[in-house]
Amino acid sequence: VQLQAYGGGLVQAGGFLRLSCAASGLTFSNLVMGWFRLAPGKERKFVGAISRSGGITNYADSVKGRFTISRDNSKNTVYLQMNSLTPEDTAVYSCAAVVSASVYGRSSPEDYDYWGQGTQVTVSS
Numbered sequence: 028v029q030l031q032a033y034g035g036g037l038v039q040a041g042g043f044l045r046l047s048c049a050a051s052g053l054t055f056s057n058l059v060m061g062w063f064r065l066a067p068g069k070e071r072k073f074v075g076a077i078s079r080s081g082g083i084t085n086y087a088d089s090v091k092g093r094f095t096i097s098r099d100n101s102k103n104t105v106y107l108q109m110n111s112l113t114p115e116d117t118a119v120y121s122c123a124a125v126v127s128a129s130v131y132g133r134s135s136p137e138d139y140d141y142w143g144q145g146t147q148v149t150v151s152s
Contacts, residue, residue, distance in 0.1 A: 028052040030143025032122045037149045046107040048122030055103040059127040062107045064118035071136050078130040112150045119145035
């Protein structure tokens, strides 16, 4: 599986960005998709995940209500809409995938088998 995240950039606090992650190599609709972020000097952290159909999403408490994950299985793409960004959201964001029937419990990096290169998100104050 190849995953490619894109859409990062520099944005002011309070602004928004939409990240995309395109997948290839496996049947996309069989994949639970997750987003993680890695800030300098910190461990990789779970942002959120979405079920195969897109009907179920889970989020980290730190982004709940501000970030939204969606997917378009016809385009083999998952999205991360990020609103009300703060400097604390600055990180490299990566998408990850796992062949799984359930999105529940998929909140650790170890739960995913496939990773894409990240995209940098920088939020200025």
